[in-house]
Every structure is written in structure tokens, then in C-alpha cells.
Amino acid sequence: MNTEYFIAQRIAIKSERTFSKLIVRIAISGVMLSLAVMMLSIAIIKGFKTEIQQKVRGYVGDIRIYKLDLNNSFELSPFIPEAKTYADLKKNKNIVYFQPYATKPAIISANDEVEGINFKGVDKTYNWDYIKQHLVSGTTINFDDPKKSGTQILISQYTASRLKLKTGDDFIMHFLMQAANEAPRKRKFKIVGVYNIGVDEVDKSFVLGDLSIIRRLNKWSPQEIGGIEIKIKDFSKLTSVSDDLYKNLELKLKAETVVDYFPNIFTWLSLLDVNTKVLLILMMIVGVINMVTALLIMILERTNMIGMLKAFGMTNLNMMKVFLYNALYLVGFGLLLGNILGLGLGFIQKITHVFKLEQGSYYLSYVPIEFHFSDIFLLNIITMFICLIVLILPSLLVSQISPLKAIRFK
Numbered sequence: 001m002n003t004e005y006f007i008a009q010r011i012a013i014k015s016e017r018t019f020s021k022l023i024v025r026i027a028i029s030g031v032m033l034s035l036a037v038m039m040l041s042i043a044i045i046k047g048f049k050t051e052i053q054q055k056v057r058g059y060v061g062d063i064r065i066y067k068l069d070l071n072n073s074f075e076l077s078p079f080i081p082e083a084k085t086y087a088d089l090k091k092n093k094n095i096v097y098f099q100p101y102a103t104k105p106a107i108i109s110a111n112d113e114v115e116g117i118n119f120k121g122v123d124k125t126y127n128w129d130y131i132k133q134h135l136v137s138g139t140t141i142n143f144d145d146p147k148k149s150g151t152q153i154l155i156s157q158y159t160a161s162r163l164k165l166k167t168g169d170d171f172i173m174h175f176l177m178q179a180a181n182e183a184p185r186k187r188k189f190k191i192v193g194v195y196n197i198g199v200d201e202v203d204k205s206f207v208l209g210d211l212s213i214i215r216r217l218n219k220w221s222p223q224e225i226g227g228i229e230i231k232i233k234d235f236s237k238l239t240s241v242s243d244d245l246y247k248n249l250e251l252k253l254k255a256e257t258v259v260d261y262f263p264n265i266f267t268w269l270s271l272l273d274v275n276t277k278v279l280l281i282l283m284m285i286v287g288v289i290n291m292v293t294a295l296l297i298m299i300l301e302r303t304n305m306i307g308m309l310k311a312f313g314m315t316n317l318n319m320m321k322v323f324l325y326n327a328l329y330l331v332g333f334g335l336l337l338g339n340i341l342g343l344g345l346g347f348i349q350k351i352t353h354v355f356k357l358e359q360g361s362y363y364l365s366y367v368p369i370e371f372h373f374s375d376i377f378l379l380n381i382i383t384m385f386i387c388l389i390v391l392i393l394p395s396l397l398v399s400q401i402s403p404l405k406a407i408r409f410k
Contacts, residue, residue, distance in 0.1 A: 030290030031334025047368030058130030102226030
């Protein structure tokens, strides 16, 4: 029989001392809450990053290719991609799809309101899957009929609210021309759909229409485009895929990632990682202090028992094992309850979205949750390892207790 384990079990589970039971419960609760908070912190931060990345990626793609020049305006310079460029994109296994587009600044006038906007022109090859997921009302542009598609447009819910518009309404858009002495061109559009991405940089800045409108206004040829949007399979390989594309591109073209296109959003997301690390360290410290304090109190409370066992011949190492077994039980039980609490709250939030957020500030209307088994496993292992390593120090106090003085201690 493992004598040290038997004694530790009696102390932790079957102790009749009210104070010992209270200390055990406090220690277990501390580990449970610390683990649950750390687990939820990682899940929330990863959920935030994934959700916001998906929002931005869904609208502008992961990589955009455009003409390399000194043009810094929102209206990209036109170019005609070589056949090799399209062929390289098609055979690239890292790419899910690619699509041409162009942009042009414009002003919407409706209901005595005026709103500056960027008209994003797309063609029949545009992938509408992401936009359909965020449609508030209406449908997408129908490119089967070129005459109808030239008058159809999709706007964000933000723009629709600002201009008091809805699906089915008409309005006039004034396109700004490149020549300084050229008057803006008017075009009438009908709203066929209203979407809500939830990212201000997108919702406030863009509307979706037919690429052929920009071609006619700018007198481009039917093959000219402003850029190519690319969606890749693995976002973690964004930089390497972008660099590879850039190396094989025509000299007149440049590849830019979505991280470079929206630096403010991705800088903010990277800062969340720092906040998570600080929170994890603080919670780990709280859990460790809780365990050290509980073990010290239990050792002091059991001074008489320690003296008696030493008098019967138990060594200092064996006495240390008793309290380390005890600590292992407390940490293990605390981790079990922490996993139940953290995973339980996480899955409840994932299913019900009970905890809400202000979308204008956080880009999301609810707190996102994203659990990964590797994160949970490592968090449990690291927490137990750190706690046990740290608890070796207070357990050394046992070796300083004299059997004679301990037996007399009351």
C-alpha cells in the first residue's frame, strides 16, 4: 500500500476538521476559476480573430493584385492581365478562387441626404457566397441580363439607414471623373439587396455594382480591370502565398495582402494577443498563490500529525510526498471542475449568443467562442506542471519541523 498516498487521501477527502475542508474548497475553487477564465480568454480571443478575419476576407479577399504605379487614390489604374497571369492563378493549389474588380469614388444623393462612397464593380464571375450570408434583404445582382445588371446595386445596411433607403428604392449616384475639369456623371440605380458585414471600414466605404459601368465611364476596353481579388485556402500561409505570387507576376503588377489593406484592423487583432498573455499570467499567478497558501495552512494545521509520523520513523521525503499528493489531488480536482465550467459556459455562449456586444465598437454583435483541443490540453498540462513545481517549495517546510516541538505544538 502507498502509505503517503493513503495519508494524503485522508487529509484531503476524509478530514473531519472544518477549517481543513474550507481550505480545500477555497484552493479547488481558485484553480477551477483560474483555469475557466484562461480557457475562455483564449477561446474568445481566437473567436474574435477568426470572425473578424472572415468578415474582412469575405468582402475584399486575402490578396489583391493591382497595377504598380504612383496612384494612391481609391480608383485603381486599369490594366489587362496577360494570359500567363490567369493561367498561373488557375493552377495555383493554394487559391480557392480569384475575381476581377474595379473601384470608383462616387456620391449618393437620396432623400435630401448625401453620402460619399466607393463603387466596387464586379462581373459575373464574382463569388456571392459570403454576401448572401450577410444579406439583410433582397438578392444579388443578376448578370444574365446586361441591361438590368447595369442598373442594379447592393448597399450596406449602414448606408441604407443613413440615406433612408431600402430594397427596391431608386437613387442617383454621381461618379467623380478623373479629369479635374470634367463634371461628375449621373447614373440611376435600383437597390436589389442590402447587406450587413459589420465592419465599419467596409460598410461605410463600399457599394457593389456592375464592373461594366466603370469601364464605360472611364472609357476602358472590355478586358481592362482595376484589380484581381484572390481567396486562399489557408490564411496562416498568407504571407508566403502572397510572396510567391508577387515573384511570378508581371513587372507592372503588385500583390498586396488584406493585412496591408486594412492595417488598423489587423494591428488591433494582434494587440489582443498581448492582452491574452497578460491575463493568462495573472490568472496563473492567482491559482498558484491560492494553492501555495492552502498547502502552507494545511501543513501548519497538521503540525502535530507531522511530528507523530516523524517520531514513528517517516522521513522528510516521505512527508513531502504526503503533501504533494494532497496538492496533486487539489489541482487535479480543480482542473476537472475548471474544464467543466469553462467548456460549459463556452458552449452555452456558442449556441445561444447570450452575451452581446456593441457591433459598432467590436465589429461583432455577440461574444465569439472558438475552442481548440490543443489549447485546452496544453493549458491543463502547463497549469498542473507549474502548480506542482511551485508547491515543492512550501512542502520543504515539512523538513524544518522538529518531531519533539511538533508533538508539543497545540
